Amino acid sequence: MNTLASVQDTICALSTAPGGAIGIIRVSGPAALSAASAICSVRCDSAAANTIHYTHITDGSEVIDEAMVSIFRSPHSYTGEDSVEFSCHGSRYILNKVLELLVRNGCRMARPGEFTQRAYLNGKMDLAQAEAVADLIASTNQASHHLAMSQLRGGITTELSRLRDHLLRLTSLLELELDFSDHEDLEFASRTELLQLAQTIDTHIARLCASFETGNALKNGIPVAIVGAPNVGKSTLLNALLGEERAIVSDIQGTTRDAIEDTIDIGGVTFRFIDTAGIRHTADAIEQMGIERSVAAARKARIIIMMTEPGVAYPDIPVMDHQTVIRIENKTPAFQAKSGIGLDGLRQQLMAAIPSVSDSDIIVTSARHHEALLRARQSLCRVIDGLNDGLSGDLLSEDLRQTLDILAEITGGQITPQETLNNIFSHFCVGK
Numbered sequence: 001m002n003t004l005a006s007v008q009d010t011i012c013a014l015s016t017a018p019g020g021a022i023g024i025i026r027v028s029g030p031a032a033l034s035a036a037s038a039i040c041s042v043r044c045d046s047a048a049a050n051t052i053h054y055t056h057i058t059d060g061s062e063v064i065d066e067a068m069v070s071i072f073r074s075p076h077s078y079t080g081e082d083s084v085e086f087s088c089h090g091s092r093y094i095l096n097k098v099l100e101l102l103v104r105n106g107c108r109m110a111r112p113g114e115f116t117q118r119a120y121l122n123g124k125m126d127l128a129q130a131e132a133v134a135d136l137i138a139s140t141n142q143a144s145h146h147l148a149m150s151q152l153r154g155g156i157t158t159e160l161s162r163l164r165d166h167l168l169r170l171t172s173l174l175e176l177e178l179d180f181s182d183h184e185d186l187e188f189a190s191r192t193e194l195l196q197l198a199q200t201i202d203t204h205i206a207r208l209c210a211s212f213e214t215g216n217a218l219k220n221g222i223p224v225a226i227v228g229a230p231n232v233g234k235s236t237l238l239n240a241l242l243g244e245e246r247a248i249v250s251d252i253q254g255t256t257r258d259a260i261e262d263t264i265d266i267g268g269v270t271f272r273f274i275d276t277a278g279i280r281h282t283a284d285a286i287e288q289m290g291i292e293r294s295v296a297a298a299r300k301a302r303i304i305i306m307m308t309e310p311g312v313a314y315p316d317i318p319v320m321d322h323q324t325v326i327r328i329e330n331k332t333p334a335f336q337a338k339s340g341i342g343l344d345g346l347r348q349q350l351m352a353a354i355p356s357v358s359d360s361d362i363i364v365t366s367a368r369h370h371e372a373l374l375r376a377r378q379s380l381c382r383v384i385d386g387l388n389d390g391l392s393g394d395l396l397s398e399d400l401r402q403t404l405d406i407l408a409e410i411t412g413g414q415i416t417p418q419e420t421l422n423n424i425f426s427h428f429c430v431g432k
Contacts, residue, residue, distance in 0.1 A: 010035055012102040013110035014095055015085070015431035023090045025098055026431060028083040028115060031106050033071070036084040039101040042069055044084055049073035057086065057098055064101070065094045079115055080122030113428025117421065120412060127412030127424070128156050131366055134428050135219070142268025143218040143357075147365050156369065157411050159208065159362045164407060166201050170194060170383075171400045174393040195387045202380050208364050209373045213322075214355045215365035217302055221263050221272035222354055225298040227315050228307035233330040237307065237337040238262070238275040241346075267351050274301065303353050305346075324353040368424075372409050379403040 010029030016022065027036055033045040040055040047053065051071050057064045068087040077083040088094050103109065113134070120130045132151035139145040150156075173194060217223070226234045242262055261274045274297045298304050298317050303324045308314045309331045319325055326349050328335055328342075335342030357363060364370050379402040386396045 010107045011110035011114055012099060012107040013115070013431040014099065015115075016090075018090075018092060018095070020090045023088050023095045025086040025088060025095065025102070026083065026110075026115060027085070027102060027107060028077070028079045028081045028110075028118065029107070030082065032082045032084050033073075035102055035105045035107050036069065036086070038105040039098070040067070040069055040086075044069065044071055047071045049076060057088070057101070059097065059101055064097050065089055065091075075122070075124075078124070079118040080124045081118060110430060111426075112430050113425030113432060116428060116432055117425040120421075125152075126154075126157055128160075128366075128369065128410055129154060130412075131368075131424060133432065135365065137429065137432060141265050141270045143270070146357075147215060147218060147363055150363070151365070155362050156208075156364065159204075160407055160411060163201060163204055164404060166197065167400060167404050167407075170197050170201070171397060171404070174397050174400065191387055191390070195384065198380060198384050198387060202377065202384060205373055205377050205380065208362065209370060209377065211362065212364040212367075212370040212373075214357065215363040216367075218269065218354075218357070218363070219365045221270040222303060222350075223272045223274065223301045224303040224305060224350070225274045225276060225301035226305045226307060227276050227298050227317060229312050229315060232307045232309045232312055233337045234275050234307050237305070237328075237330070238273055240337050240340055240343060241273060266347050269351070269354055271303075271350060303350065326350070326353065369410050372406050376403050376406040379406060 008030065010027065010031040012025060012027045012035075014023055015026045016024045033047075036042075036044040039059075040057050042053045042055040049071060050073075053069050053071070055067055055069045057067055065088050067089070070085040070087070072078070072083040072085075074080060074082050086098060088098060099109070116125075116130050116133050119125050120127055125133075129152055132148050135148035136145065136152060139148050226237060228234050241264055261272060263270050263272050265271075276297050295317055299320070301323065303326065304317075304319065306314050306325055306327045308327075308329055310329065314327060326346070328346065330337050333341075335346075337343070364373065379399045382399045383396050383403070386399065
């Protein structure tokens with residue numbers, strides 16, 4: 001897609017899910033007001049900005065719908081362009097007919113994410129905020145909604161702006177040394193001060209990188225593996241937590257041959273529960289494959305629920321430092337998965353095991369951002385190594401500039417490759 005050419009087009013699309021009582025059709029671009037005027041009884045091109053009007057949408061003498069039309073004028077609109085939104089009745093026929101009329105009057109159908117892409121290109125939001133729009137639409141719980149809203153309001157942008165200021169100061173000091181290199185008696189900053197500043201910046205970037213594990217888990221669901229010997233109640237526990245018969249429960253050992261996964265919202269956080277095959281010594285090749293998958297699932301989980309029952313040992317599996325282990329002895333007075341006894345306490349333990357995130361914390365949730373931050377750290381580490389090794393300022397400045405350029409990729413502060421833009425916005429829904 002040629003972005004520079006396509007922004008001259010006027011685009012239209014349905015911005016609400018089909019099948020509702022109301023359907024909103026969005027129009028944006030140079031001819032948005034005239035195209036809207038051509039199909040309705042309101043002179044949108046002469047109407048005041050930020051006003052809503054009752055209108056008839058017509059095709060010649062035929063009235064297609066009675067609707068409301070909202071007028072937005074550049075630059076005070078979502079896209080930064082002249083825009084119109086029709087609030088129509090939700091009939092599929094009506095909505096398709098209105099779109100057909102708009103196309104007939106000079107519009108074209110919008111591509112996925114094209115409205116938000118125009119908002120980015122017109123400076124209404126940076127690239128990180130634009131991506132947050134997609135995350136906000138896709139949010140399924142309070143935690144993912146909170147993270148998306150934080151990014152949409154510019155949380156990570158503000159943090160990166162601070163880092164950029166520090167990096168520019170470091171770059172300026174080095175370049176001043178280069179400009180006055182023939183004056184050996186001038187020193188704008190000692191190597192020790194430069195090293196301390198670079199290490200401080202690296203600490204901030206490292207913290208952002210480390211937050212991705214938390215952000216990704218909160219965004220996509222905290223993985224929880226339920227492990228234990230056969231018949232200790234793992235599948236019963238999963239069914240009890242989900243409130244439905246998702247996993248097969250049987251007295252026959254080895255009935256769970258593969259990992260069964262489902263999600264549940266607890267306290268505004270999504271947990272991805274994985275019911276695994278019972279861990280035991282077996283000669284059954286198929287069951288053994290299931291057990292191996294159980295161990296693999298436990299290795300990837302952030303929380304491991306180890307289940308047992310009186311007289312049965314807890315499973316012997318490796319546990320990593322970042323994992324939280326919750327031990328449950330089922331079929332006891334304190335905990336009975338089948339009757340629900342102890343489930344509230346388990347839910348409390350699960351909530352206590354998730355990472356604490358405050359409103360002031362900047363959490364990285366995008367794999368693209370995380371990858372860029374890792375590359376920025378690599379460049380900055382070369383600067384730190386160079387300062388320790390006494391490299392010249394011109395070599396250090398090159399790596400510093402690279403660090404700045406990489407951080408700018410996150411917000412789109414420099415010319416962003418067209419393929420990157422297309423990839424980002426192609427994952428949006430049409431109409432957004």
